[in-house]
Structure formats: structure tokens, C-alpha cells
Amino acid sequence: MPRPPQAWTETELERDAEAARKLFVSDRLASLEREQAAYEAGIAAHGQAVHELLARTRDLTKIEARSLEERAVLDIARYIVVPPISLDDLDTLTGAPFGGWVGQTTDRGKRPTARAFRAAGTIIAERLDRERASWLKGKHTPTAAERDAFARSTASIRTIGAIQTTRRMESAARQEAAARAAAQKARYTAVTPPATLSDPIEQMPPGSYANASRRLADTNMDIPVRLKAEHGTGLLFLALEAKVSNSTLNSRKRLLEVLRKRERWDASGKLYRFRTGAVLAGVYDVRRLIEAQDGGVFVFWEHRLGDLTTFLR
Numbered sequence: 001m002p003r004p005p006q007a008w009t010e011t012e013l014e015r016d017a018e019a020a021r022k023l024f025v026s027d028r029l030a031s032l033e034r035e036q037a038a039y040e041a042g043i044a045a046h047g048q049a050v051h052e053l054l055a056r057t058r059d060l061t062k063i064e065a066r067s068l069e070e071r072a073v074l075d076i077a078r079y080i081v082v083p084p085i086s087l088d089d090l091d092t093l094t095g096a097p098f099g100g101w102v103g104q105t106t107d108r109g110k111r112p113t114a115r116a117f118r119a120a121g122t123i124i125a126e127r128l129d130r131e132r133a134s135w136l137k138g139k140h141t142p143t144a145a146e147r148d149a150f151a152r153s154t155a156s157i158r159t160i161g162a163i164q165t166t167r168r169m170e171s172a173a174r175q176e177a178a179a180r181a182a183a184q185k186a187r188y189t190a191v192t193p194p195a196t197l198s199d200p201i202e203q204m205p206p207g208s209y210a211n212a213s214r215r216l217a218d219t220n221m222d223i224p225v226r227l228k229a230e231h232g233t234g235l236l237f238l239a240l241e242a243k244v245s246n247s248t249l250n251s252r253k254r255l256l257e258v259l260r261k262r263e264r265w266d267a268s269g270k271l272y273r274f275r276t277g278a279v280l281a282g283v284y285d286v287r288r289l290i291e292a293q294d295g296g297v298f299v300f301w302e303h304r305l306g307d308l309t310t311f312l313r
Contacts, residue, residue: 017285039163043156046155050076050151064121069117085123095116097110172242176213176223179222192212200224222240223242225238228313243281244282245280251284252288255292277299278292
């Protein structure tokens with residue numbers, strides 16, 4: 001019978017948490033040069049948009065609807081205010097589809113109305129960072145050096161956010177791909193079940209895993225796994241979540257998310273035959289790992305996914 005992952009001892013968890021931390025540090029250090037190059041490229045690209053915004057708004061003294069009717073300009077305008085405004089917040093505040101419009105590459109989709117652009121202009125004008133745009137406080141025309149400094153600092157805010165988002169997306173994609181590869185090694189087959197699972201036992205064949213995230217019990221799941229028939233544990237279904245933590249404090253949040261999902265998922269199927277597992281990477285507090293195990297979560301580590309393969313077999 002495969003060893004139940006929740007049986008890891010405190011010593012074993014300490015060992016693997018330290019190994020995961022070292023790998024996380026090594027990966028961050030190795031990505032430094034690549035991220036610095038991405039940072040400078042982002043500064044150049046977004047800096048151009050800032051200069052365009054300055055030209056369209058007479059150095060931020062006249063922010064009108066028409067001055068924001070270009071995607072790159074509207075997008076960067078969200079970062080000249082304090083605090084920066086997310087696209088979701090801008091959509092909510094204006095009742096307009098700015099989020100979808102900024103993400104489009106053509107004009108075939110829904111475009112915000114002139115009224116929406118006016119509303120966005122008002123919101124931005126009222127929240128301008130006048131410390132960064134110091135000429136507004138001094139009521140003088142900015143020098144070329146002041147414009148360049150404003151453009152770089154604004155582009156920096158935008159670029160840092162993009163790099164952090166890329167980190168999260170790449171980490172999640174890597175983890176999920178590695179977990180699916182572990183399932184393949186256990187001779188499980190990739191399938192495409194419905195986007196929303198109502199009964200994964202009926203909707204997924206034994207010995208299979210979903211090739212993309214799915215929803216179960218109104219909650220998103222990274223990797224649904226329908227265990228093999230007559231699996232040694234007696235289980236039928238395993239819900240897998242991929243989690244990367246960058247600090248011990250963050251690890252509490254990540255593991256609580258899994259615990260809350262576990263309550264919904266495990267209760268959605270046959271009693272005691274649906275279980276939840278977490279594929280972990282990064283920095284974790286051992287006390288939180290013990291809490292997660294005691295709460296019924298199977299713990300797997302990205303750096304030793306052979307454990308997952310063995311368990312699935």
C-alpha cells in the first residue's frame with residue numbers, strides 16, 4: 001500500500017522544508033540577470049507610454065477622455081495615481097469594460113464609451129501623485145529631466161508589478177506541469193473533463209488526470225486526479241493544489257487556502273474517499289505544514305515528486 005503522505009514526521013518535514021527553501025533561493029538568484037533584463041525592457045516600453053500620456057494631457061494638467069483613448073496610455077495612467085488603480089477597480093468605479101479593452105489587440109471587442117473615458121479621466125486626475133509630478137505642485141512647465149524622471153519612476157512601478165506577476169504565473173505553470181508529469185510516470189492518462197465537475201468519479205475514467213484546472217464544489221482546482229481502480233489506499237479521487245510560498249508568513253496563507261478548499265472538495269464525494277493534496281515549493285513554516293497534515297491535506301514536495309508518482313501507483 002502506498003505510504004499516506006500525511007504520515008511525514010516533523011523531522012522529515014523540517015528536512016524537506018529546508019531543501020525547498022534552498023532551491024527557492026537558488027532559483028531566485030539564478031533569475032536575477034534575466035529579470036534585470038526584463039526590467040530594463042519594461043522601463044523602455046512603458047516609459048514611451050508615459051511620455052505619450054504627458055504629451056496628450058499637457059503634462060498632466062488636462063486629463064480628458066480623448067487623451068486616454070489609446071490602450072497603452074490608459075493602462076499606464078493607472079500608475080500615475082496613489083495608490084495605483086487595478087483594471088478591476090477601474091471597471092467597478094466606472095461601470096465600463098476597461099479590463100477587457102486594454103487586453104484586446106483589435107477593435108472588434110467592446111470599447112468603453114466616451115462617458116466611461118471621461119469618468120476614468122476624472123478618477124485619475126483626482127488621485128495624481130503630485131510628489132512624483134512635482135511640477136504640478138510648483139505650477140511650472142516640467143523640464144525634460146523632470147519628464148524623464150517621472151516616466152522612469154512610473155514605468156518602474158508598472159514593470160515591477162509585471163515581473164512579480166510573471167514569477168507567480170511561471171511558478172504555478174512549472175509546478176502543475178511537474179505534477180502532471182509525475183502522474184504520467186504513474187501511468188495515468190490526461191483527459192479533458194467538463195470545466196465544472198459535478199461528479200468526477202463519473203466524469204473522469206479511473207487512472208486519469210485533468211489536463212487543465214477544473215472547478216469542483218464552486219472552487220477552482222489545479223489538478224483533479226481520478227485514482228486507479230482498486231487503488232491501494234481505497235481512495236477514489238485526489239484534488240491537487242500547486243503552491244509556492246516566498247516566506248514563512250506567506251506559507252500560512254497558502255496552506256490555509258488549501259485547507260479551506262479541502263473542506264469543500266473532500267465533502268463533495270463519497271465519505272473518506274475524496275482527498276486533497278498540496279504540491280509545495282518555496283519557503284514553509286514547519287508548524288504550518290504540521291497543521292495542514294493534521295487538517296487532512298496530503299503534502300508533496302515539488303523537489304521530490306517521485307513520492308506523488310509512488311502514491312498514485
